[in-house]
Amino acid sequence: xxxxxxxxxxxxxxxxxxxxxxxxxxxxxxxxxxxxxxxxxxxxxxxxxxxxxxxxxxxxxxxxxxxxxxxxxxxxxxxxxxxxxxxxxxxxxxxxxxxxxxxxxxxxxxxxxxxxxxxxxxxxxxxxxxxxxxxxxxxxxxxxxxxxxxxxxxxxxxxxxxxxxxxxxxxxxxxxxxxxxxxxxxxxxxxxxxxxxxxxxxxxxxxxxxxxxxxxxxxxxxxxxxxxxxxxxxxxxxxxxxxxxxxxxxxxxxxxxxxxxxxxxxxxxxxxxxxxxxxxxxxxxxxxxxxxxxxxxxxxxxxxxxxxxxxxxxxxxxxxxxxxxxxxxxxxxxxxxxxxxxxxxxxxxxxxxxxxxxxxxxxxxxxxxxxxxxxxxxxxxxxxxxxxxxxxxxxxxxxxxxxxxxx
Amino acid sequence: xxxxxxxxxxxxxxxxxxxxxxxxxxxxxxxxxxxxxxxxxxxxxxxxxxxxxxxxxxxxxxxxxxxxxxxxxxxxxxxxxxxxxxxxxxxxxxxxxxxxxxxxxxxxxxxxxxxxxxxxxxxxxxxxxxxxxxxxxxxxxxxxxxxxxxxxxxxxxxxxxxxxxxxxxxxxxxxxxxxxxxxxxxxxxxxxxxxxxxxxxxxxxxxxxxxxxxxxxxxxxxxxxxxxxxxxxxxxxxxxxxxxxxxxxxxxxxxxxxxxxxxxxxxxxxxxxxxxxxxxxxxxxxxxxxxxxxxxxxxxxxxxxxxxxxxxxxxxxxxxxxxxxxxxxxxxxxxxxxxxxxxxxxxxxxxxxxxxxxxxxxxxxxxxxxxxxxxxxxxxxxxxxxxxxxxxxxxxxxxxxxxxxxx
Numbered sequence: 184x185x186x187x188x189x190x191x192x193x194x195x196x197x198x199x200x201x202x203x204x205x206x207x208x209x210x211x212x213x214x215x216x217x218x219x220x221x222x223x224x225x226x227x228x229x230x231x232x233x234x235x236x237x238x239x240x241x242x243x244x245x246x247x248x249x250x251x252x253x254x255x256x257x258x259x260x261x262x263x264x265x266x267x268x269x270x271x272x273x274x275x276x277x278x279x280x281x282x283x284x285x286x287x288x289x290x291x292x293x294x295x296x297x298x299x300x301x302x303x304x305x306x307x308x309x310x311x312x313x314x315x316x317x318x319x320x321x322x323x324x325x326x327x328x329x330x331x332x333x334x335x336x337x338x339x340x341x342x343x344x345x346x347x348x349x350x351x352x353x354x355x356x357x358x359x360x361x362x363x364x365x366x367x368x369x370x371x372x373x374x375x376x377x378x379x380x381x382x383x384x385x386x387x388x389x390x391x392x393x394x395x396x397x398x399x400x401x402x403x404x405x406x407x408x409x410x411x412x413x414x415x416x417x418x419x420x421x422x423x424x425x426x427x428x429x430x431x432x433x434x435x436x437x438x439x440x441x442x443x444x445x446x447x448x449x450x451x452x453x454x455x456x457x458x459x460x461x462x463x464x465x466x467x468x469x470x471x472x473x474x475x476x477x478x479x480x481x482x483x484x485x486x487x488x489x490x491x492x493x494x495x496x497x498x499x500x501x502x503x504x505x506x507x508x509x510x511x512x513x514x515x516x517x518x519x520x521x522x523x524x525x526x527x528x529x530x531x532x533x534x535x536x537x538x539x540x541x542x543x544x545x546x547x548x549x550x551x552x553x554x555x556x557x558x559x560x561x562x563x564x565x566x567x568x569x570x571x572x573x574x575x576x577x578x579x580x581x582x583x584x585x586x587x588x589x590x
Numbered sequence: 591x592x593x594x595x596x597x598x599x600x601x602x603x604x605x606x607x608x609x610x611x612x613x614x615x616x617x618x619x620x621x622x623x624x625x626x627x628x629x630x631x632x633x634x635x636x637x638x639x640x641x642x643x644x645x646x647x648x649x650x651x652x653x654x655x656x657x658x659x660x661x662x663x664x665x666x667x668x669x670x671x672x673x674x675x676x677x678x679x680x681x682x683x684x685x686x687x688x689x690x691x692x693x694x695x696x697x698x699x700x701x702x703x704x705x706x707x708x709x710x711x712x713x714x715x716x717x718x719x720x721x722x723x724x725x726x727x728x729x730x731x732x733x734x735x736x737x738x739x740x741x742x743x744x745x746x747x748x749x750x751x752x753x754x755x756x757x758x759x760x761x762x763x764x765x766x767x768x769x770x771x772x773x774x775x776x777x778x779x780x781x782x783x784x785x786x787x788x789x790x791x792x793x794x795x796x797x798x799x800x801x802x803x804x805x806x807x808x809x810x811x812x813x814x815x816x817x818x819x820x821x822x823x824x825x826x827x828x829x830x831x832x833x834x835x836x837x838x839x840x841x842x843x844x845x846x847x848x849x850x851x852x853x854x855x856x857x858x859x860x861x862x863x864x865x866x867x868x869x870x871x872x873x874x875x876x877x878x879x880x881x882x883x884x885x886x887x888x889x890x891x892x893x894x895x896x897x898x899x900x901x902x903x904x905x906x907x908x909x910x911x912x913x914x915x916x917x918x919x920x921x922x923x924x925x926x927x928x929x930x931x932x933x934x935x936x937x938x939x940x941x942x943x944x945x946x947x948x949x950x951x952x953x954x955x956x957x958x959x960x961x962x963x964x965x966x967x968x969x970x971x972x973x974x975x976x977x978x979x980x981x982x983x984x985x986x987x988x989x990x991x992x993x994x995x996x997x
Binding site: 231233507581585 | 638639640641642669671672673674675676706707708709814815816817818819894895896897900901903904906908909910911913914915916917918922923925926942944945946947984985986988989990991992993994
């Protein structure tokens with residue numbers, strides 16, 4: 184597997200575009216198009232929030248029922264959530280317009296929105312934007328980058344990743360982009376993520392690969408514990424790599440899953456590390472847990488703890504809060520048998536074991552905690568299950584960004 | 591029922607004291623004693639965190655097995671949590687010393703600690719503090735106030751409440767104090783709460799009253815979603831009011847429960863409103879839910895949402911976040927049938943209904959949200975169950991306090 188430096192346009196046959204439609208933001212691009220020159224199989228995972236944005240309802244239906252998909256239209260600024268029938272009508276208008284200008288059926292168009300909840304999108308503005316996108320669409324890294332930038336809201340950096348992998352003697356490419364910084368606590372889903380691949384795979388196996396990968400990647404990150412109304416991951420596969428179609432488990436399927444996992448992990452970590460106001464990516468690895476489920480619950484409990492996140496921001500080795508978060512997670516364990524370590528590029532040190540604090544240097548701990556990527560290692564000494572979760576620290580800027588997001 | 595302006599020394603036969611023992615803080619009191627001149631029945635609820643502080647283990651045993659209780663020794667500064675056998679030995683030393691200087695059995699002594707996790711308490715300092723407490727103990731409001739101040743950590747105000755109520759022709763008093771500002775997300779318990787009463791009641795009925803009351807009061811508040819290792823509520827009843835002993839359900843039991851609920855609600859709200867860094871008490875009342883359990887889950891989800899809390903801090907009517915928090919709570923409902931209102935002493939306004947935003951004035955909404963006590967009313971239109979939860983806003987100061995709590 185080889186990591187390459189592009190995103191949704193990395194795989195054969197995929198094009199992209201960005202446009203400034205003035206949906207809410209001024210003086211910046213706020214719409215993106217992902218387009219495949221040939222029909223794609225599509226798989227998606229969506230928010231588990233009962234309050235589902237209109238595009239989530241639209242896409243769930245398309246992914247399940249359309250024979251194929253060929254385009255995704257995305258806007259930032261307004262989430263099209265809690266918008267009633269008018270919001271659904273907007274999705275329909277977007278698909279109709281995109282079908283018209285791209286010369287594809289409206290049933291082959293997916294839509295996604297991100298931004299403030301409760302505002303209606305101006306249909307004239309968004310359909311005008313779709314015309315601009317269709318005229319601008321192009322293959323190549325530049326177009327992919329423009330799309331990745333257009334979907335940002337409070338994100339401070341754009342987020343892309345791509346890899347190539349050999350499958351059945353052919354080079355298969357998997358690439359993606361995502362956005363997400365606040366209201367990040369995906370549950371069977373993510374904020375907005377778009378992955379494109381030229382792999383030749385059946386829809387059934389694509390869906391299987393996506394579900395398995397999401398559980399260990401996007402569903403293991405949290406910025407603030409708030410599961411969005413818009414969380415969406417869409418994966419499009421157009422088959423242009425020319426490998427023999429993957430229709431069952433085996434070496435080819437495993438190779439594709441590994442590539443997909445690599446992209447999803449990279450994108451998920453980018454979201455966590457760019458959490459609103461974050462100064463550090465905060466990773467927790469739980470090893471030797473009794474079950475995989477326990478390992479996940481424990482790891483997520485630590486990265487979700489406001490107190491622990493504030494301590495990471497302060498570079499303060501307040502490990503009691505980590506143990507506290509493990510304790511209220513819901514997983515059963517004996518605190519006397521847990522080992523805790525801090526780790527970063529500056530080093531690794533044990534801080535807790537045998538039920539009491541280790542004799543560690545506060546100065547050394549602060550040094551480790553001052554790096555931009557900080558890891559807590561938790562050894563449960565109970566079994567052989569493992570899980571990793573990613574979050575970020577809690578800073579003044581998180582409060583600042585969210586105390587007055589709408590103005 | 592009559593509200594009176596005192597705390598743990600309000601009921602007949604209860605005394606209190608404070609002392610400066612130098613456990614961690616300098617130049618302030620950091621130990622408190624609650625003492626009854628006669629034996630008490632005791633009930634308690636404790637943290638559900640698997641990581642239980644040593645005093646929680648000690649008190650659980652005393653409440654369950656001791657024939658009676660007569661004193662509670664409390665320290666602030668160090669939580670005596672994650673301290674292994676040495677922590678348990680400290681509890682024992684505290685009880686032995688208190689028994690000696692108060693002339694009561696060590697099995698009649700409860701202990702409680704609050705502060706930083708993982709540090710050991712100096713036994714010589716705490717036993718010296720107990721000698722000071724025993725010498726200083728006194729009845730009356732002044733002693734109660736001194737105790738309420740000594741148990742504060744990051745609290746900005748001390749927290750007391752008391753009421754009198756007629757039971758069986760006698761005046762019964764219920765009073766209490768508590769502390770709690772961060773790591774507040776009680777589950778079957780609270781941070782540290784101490785309630786004293788002169789009611790004459792059987793241990794069985796006292797336990798029943800306490801369990802029922804905690805579920806609707808202390809367990810319905812959250813500051814930061816972190817369930818502490820030390821959460822403890824202790825209720826002592828010494829019988830000196832002279833009412834006929836309450837041994838079964840009925841009018842007398844109901845009157846006592848109402849008084850207890852009043853105190854627990856008042857103390858719980860004081861904790862939520864004094865949440866670390868808080869500038870406002872944030873209340874959510876859910877009405878007409880399908881079940882009581884749903885009402886509680888929905889109300890707590892709103893007051894726990896970091897994004898909603900940051901919006902309250904910014905006086906921003908970002909109701910989409912409230913609907914989002916209801917949606918991911920886990921309770922089932924139809925978003926089209928939910929009504930949302932903001933309310934404070936400045937007024938009441940509907941902001942959402944029939945699936946879309948109401949036509950409300952942002953200026954008026956900001957005015958309502960600028961008061962020190964802000965309420966969100968949620969009408970589910972599904973049944974007749976109701977619940978109230980209390981939290982606070984999320985401010986810069988929460989981050990400041992917790993980024994470097996230990997120094």
